[in-house]
Amino acid sequence: MGIKWNEIFVGGDPLLVGSQIAIVLTVVAIVVGLTYFKKWGWLWREWLTTVDHKKIGIMYILSGVLMFFRGGIDGLLMKAQTARPEMNFLDAQHYNEIFTTHGVIMILFMAMPFLIGLMNVVVPLQIGARDVAFPQLNALSFWLFFSGAMLFNISFVVGGSPDAGWTSYFPLAGKEFSPGIGNNYYAIALQIAGLGTLMTGINFIVTILKMRAPGMTLMKMPMFTWTTLITSIIIVAAFPIFTVALALMTFDRLYGTHFFTLSSGGSDMLWANLFWLWGHPEVYIVILPAFGIFSEVIATFSRKTLFGYTSMVVSIVGIAFLSMIVWVHHFYTMDAGPAVNSFFSITTMLIAVPTGVKIFNWLFTMRKGRIQFTTAMLWALAFVPNFVIGGVTGVMLAMAAADYQYHNTLFLVAHFHYVLIPGVVFAVFAGLYYWWPKMFGFMLNEKLGKYHFWLFVIGFNVTFMPMFFLGLKGAVRRAYTYSAESGFAPLFLVSAIGSIILAIGFAVFCYNIYWSFRYAKRNVSHDPWDARTLEWMTASPVQFYNFAVVPEVKQLDAFWHMKKRGETLTLKESDIKKIHMPSNSGLPFYMAVVFGITGFFLVFEAHIAAAVAAIGIVIGLVIRSFDYNDGYYVSVDEIKRTERTWRNVEGGTENHVG
Amino acid sequence: MKRLFALVIAGLLPLLGGCEMVVFQPQGPAARSITELINWSIWWMLLVVVVVFALFAYIVWKYRDRPERQGEEPPEEHGSTVLEIVWTVIPILIVIALTIPTVRTLYDLEKPPKGYENEKPLVIHVTSADWKWIFSYPEQNIETVNYVNIPANRLVLFKMTSASTMQSFWVPALAGQKYTMNKMETELYVVADRPGSYEGRNTNFNGRGYAHMQFEVLAQTPQEFEKWVQEVKQTAPKLTKEKYEQLLLPTHLGRLTFVDTHLQWVNHADPHSKTYTNPELYRGHGYQGKIFIREDNYKNSSTCNDEEQKALESDSGGEHHGH
Incomplete structure (x- = not known):
């Protein structure tokens, strides 16, 4: 072969x-x-073949936790290597591989699945739907993502890691300078995972536009649903660019074309443009859902409706639009000329305007509220000041002339960690603590949660604050070592100590999952936070059909107002009708396996073997085309039985906040 | 949280005290104009930080849940058009306040600095390679590796390109950085205020040797510079084509000095120049893939005779530019 x-x-x-x-x-x-x-049968029936959006969401989140662990180890190794000057813990090659996989994994295989996981679990519930529009496609999305992620992750022990940075700039990433197959993993694995993400985008656009509960007009949608809709639109707009760029990269590396090469008229600048045409919107793909999560958490725990809902919606649409026209700010130093750089400075700085509007709206949501310091809310609170630091340094970087002194330094690295960690990771933690009872029927321990919070937030600041100053002192990113005379040593050491605190914080989170799984009380109410949106109207954990009767929506924060009117738990059994549900399917899992095998052969440049394996993909498509399974019906009796079990114990459950 | 945050900052200050931040200690007009811009932006950004942090602390403290507020129902409040307009307009004004000097600085940096407009610049060609910096003085007919001497107080124009990967030329004390790219030329005007040694380096990651891709810019008095040029001309070895090709191999080198420049054989900024790559030399650990050697590679020009070269070109069929 x-x-x-x-x-x-x-x-x-x-x-x-x-x-x-x-x-x-x-x-x-x-x-x-x-x-x-x-447990093999259980695993197959309940998880591998499931098309239930909640279970798919949980699998995404589980992947996110695993990948956080992997990416975090990479980060710790980097911090260990740079803790002292001229260390020999890692050599240059090993360090290059590690910062490459750290970047790819944290963005694409940690942030993305965490957020898509929460979107999967929450969005259909928030809009009163029984599932996403295309449940089997949703399963395929997950399995393709998982297949790509696993393929990428084996690289460091099988064949060699990619080592050209997460941006994979050409010509370095081409065969002229990287003849090993490591960067093939980048081209192929991200392509497979990216297909899954693109399908998720399409799926959620259709779901949100077509499957909302009666009465829920666009302007009555919860904010997380809004951000998911806009995110999905950016995914559909931006990911095809990456698909094309990766395909060209694959041709260059596997078949000797010269789109991005030095020789024969290739252009390395073309790669940089295509990459960031996707790469910058990608940043907003991960940040917008996070904004949605903060909006839900802050409104719930301030016990007030979101301040300036309309301007929030306008802001996210504005951010989405601007996100598509700022990509050149990643390479001001490419010398495109002052006119081009001025244009992109202005568009980039303008992003601060809608973002600022959102920050003030969140602050004024809390004003006059009654702020409850649950763990979820603590994450949302810590987000504000930390993200503001990331934001103002972002504006500084946006000023092209000033960027000539920040570009590729640790100042930049500190900036994007100050945006992505408070913006995305804090949001994911807030979302997990907030929606955990909805997913599993028990809460994460609040006390452990607070240890997790303080360790993580302090560790984060100690790790990344020194890097701003290191950058201004002239320390560059991606350098595996530095000299003792440079004077960087003390700040690097502080940063390394911070990363250990950060890691302990994450370890407490993992322990919290374990502890709560074993010992947390199971009699948690369906609405433990006294929340505002429809997902809290149904059981915890949610029954597989979501809602016995689809609720009717009259205004924003529909569930909150239903509670006000006292109409939440009254379910007239005569209203119950049989429910149509999709059947499980093993096909998405099968597709992941054949895509994985095909990808593996392509990575190792075994073209005939890859072509043979790809026949398996075609077979899967054929099988799907002749699949006439239209799903099944849940009988009225079964629904009645299920509903009685959770509604009857209602008196004996605990609400967490009052 | 705020107090802990302050503690963290306070803990960091002594670490910062003893050390100098090169970005805030410009030694030339280009770097100085950027520092002024950065300082201007920092004041505005501090203002934003102070306002938001203060508002945040005030709101979180004042409206926190307390036992006596149990059961209290916060008011229904959907927004405020006036307030929302205020916090849209103020950021726009700040953006304008930052845009004007940014654009002005951007245009200024492309020109010789004030006071040097009419001076004829000393032109130095910069060629970045894996993993060293090559400086060619066409006027003086000198080539140096990993260090560059310039006269202080004189306008210097760096014409930059790369013989290999995309790299970035950065001497933070003197000027902001710019990429060096193969078959591409970027230009950078630099003036050093006074004699001194300034560190320069590559900031754009380019493989195994990246971390050590540093060089020294030594600004000298005009007399010292002239003396150095004469010394080099008398003592340095002549640069040969073979020696130059050796320089371009992916290696680390110390400082080297030559008489003659490589510009007589190749200027890597020329879009039709040969490509000086040899993938075999980049074989590392891990599984190795197939490599592709192109007809415009320098290896082919030295090994093929003219007829083979022609055959290759007609084979490729595509448009080929001047030979």
């Missing part, structure tokens, strides 16, 4: 050999565990 199988494992380095052993042991443990507890 053209692959030298004896050469595919990367060896030599004790860190790598250790990882290889750990991976083998983990896989063996999982297989043995599943067999011993006879």
Whole structure:
């Protein structure tokens, strides 16, 4: 098949050999565990073949936690290497691989699945739908994402990691300077995962536009649903650009075309433009849903409706529009000329305007409210000042002339971590603490949650604040070491200490999941936070059909006003009708497997084997075309039984806030 | 949280105290105009930070839930057109206040700095390669590696390109950075206020040798500079084509000095110049893929005779530019 199988494992380095052993042991443990507890059938029926948006969402979130762990280890290794000047913990090559995978994994395989996971769980519930518009496509989205993520993750032990940075700039990432197959992983794995994301975008646009409960006009949608809609539109607008760029990269690397090469008329600048044409909107793809989460959490725990709802909607639309016309600010230093740089400085700085509007709206949502310091709310509160630091440094970077002194320095690195960690990671934590009871029927421990919060937020600031100053002192990003004379050492050491605190915070979060899973009270109410939107109207955990009777929406914060009118728990059994639900399908999982195998062969440039494996993809498409399974009906009796169980225990449950 | 945050900042201050931030210590007019712009932006940004932090602290403290507020129902409040207009217009005004000097500085940086408009610049060609910096003085007919001497107080024009990957030329004390790209020329005007040694480096990641891709800019008095030029001419070895091709191999080098410049054989900024890459030299660890060598590679020009070269060109069929 053209692959030298004896050469595919990367060896030599004790860190790598250790990882290889750990991976083998983990896989063996999982297989043995599943067999011993006879869980294979359960795994297949309940998870691998599911088309239920809530379970798919949970699988996304679980992937996000795993990838946070992997990306976090990468980050810690980088911090260990730079803790002292001229360290020899990692060599240059190893460091290059690690910051590349750290970036790719944190953006595409940590932030994205966390947010898409929450979107999956929450959005259909918020709009009173029974599932997304295309449930099986949704499962395919997840499995393609997962397939791409796994393919990317094996690179460091099988064949070699990509090592050209998460931006994968040409010509460096081309065969002229990176003849190893590491960067093939980038081209192929991200392509597979990206297909999944594109499908998610289409799916959520249709879901939100077509499947809202009666009465829920666009301007009565919860803010998280709004941000999901706009995010999905950006996904559909931006991801095809990345698809094309990756395809051209694949041709360049595998088949010797020269779109981005030095020789034969290729253009490295073309890659930079295509990459950031996708890459900048991508930043807003992860930040907008996070804004939605903060909007829900802040409104709920201030016990007030969102201040300036209309201007919030206008702001996210404005941000989405501007996000498409700022990409050149990533390479002002490419010398496109003062006119071009002036234009992109202005568009970039203008993003601060709608973002500022949102910040003030959140502040004024809290004003006159009754602010409850739950863990979810603490994350939302910490977001404001930290994100403002990220925002103002962003404006400083936006000024092209000033950027000539910040570009590619740690000032830039500090800036985007101050935007992405408060903006996305804090939001994900807020969302997880907030919606956890809805997903699992028990809460995450609030006390552990607060340890998690304080350690993480302090660790974050100690890690990244020094990097602003390092950048101004002339320290550049992606350098695996620095000299003792540079004077960078003390700040790098502080930063490394901060990263340990940060990591302990994340460890507390993982422990919290374990602790709460084992010991948390299971009699939590369907509405433990006394919240405002429709997802809190139905059971926790949510029954598979979501709503026995689809609610009718009269205004924004529909559930809040229903509670006011006292009409929440009254369910007339005569209203219940049989419910149509989609059937499970093993096809999405099958597609992930064949895509993964095809991708693997392509990475190793075994073209015939890849072509043979790709026949499997066509077979999957054919099977799907002849699939006449239209789903099934849930009988009225079953719905009645299910509804009685959770509605009857209602008196004996605990509300968390009052 | 605020107090802890303040503690963190207070803990960091002594660390910052002893060290200098090069961006705030400009040694030339180009860097100085950027520093002025940065200082201007910092005042505005501090204003934003202070206003938002104060408002945030006030609101969170004043409206926190307390036992005696149990059961209290916050008012229904949907927004305020006036307030929302206020916090839309003020940021727009701040953006305008930042845009004007930004645009002015952008245009200024493309020209010689004030006071040097009519001076004929000393032209130095910068060629970045993996992983070293090559400086060619066409007028003086000198080439240096990893260091560049310039006369202080004189206008210098760097004409920059790359023999390999995309790199970025940065001497923070003297000027902002610009990319160097193969088959492309970027220009940078630099003046050093006074004699001194300034650090320069590549900021754009370009593989294994990136971290050490540094060079020294030594600004000298005009007499010292002239003396150095004469010294080089008398003592330095002649740059040969073979030696130059050796320089371009992916290696780390110390400081080197030559008489003659490589511009007589190749200017990498020329869009039709040969490509000086050799993928074999970048083989690292891990599984190796197929590599593709092109007809416009410098290797082919030295190994092929003229007829083969012609055959190659007609094979490629595409448009080929001047030979």
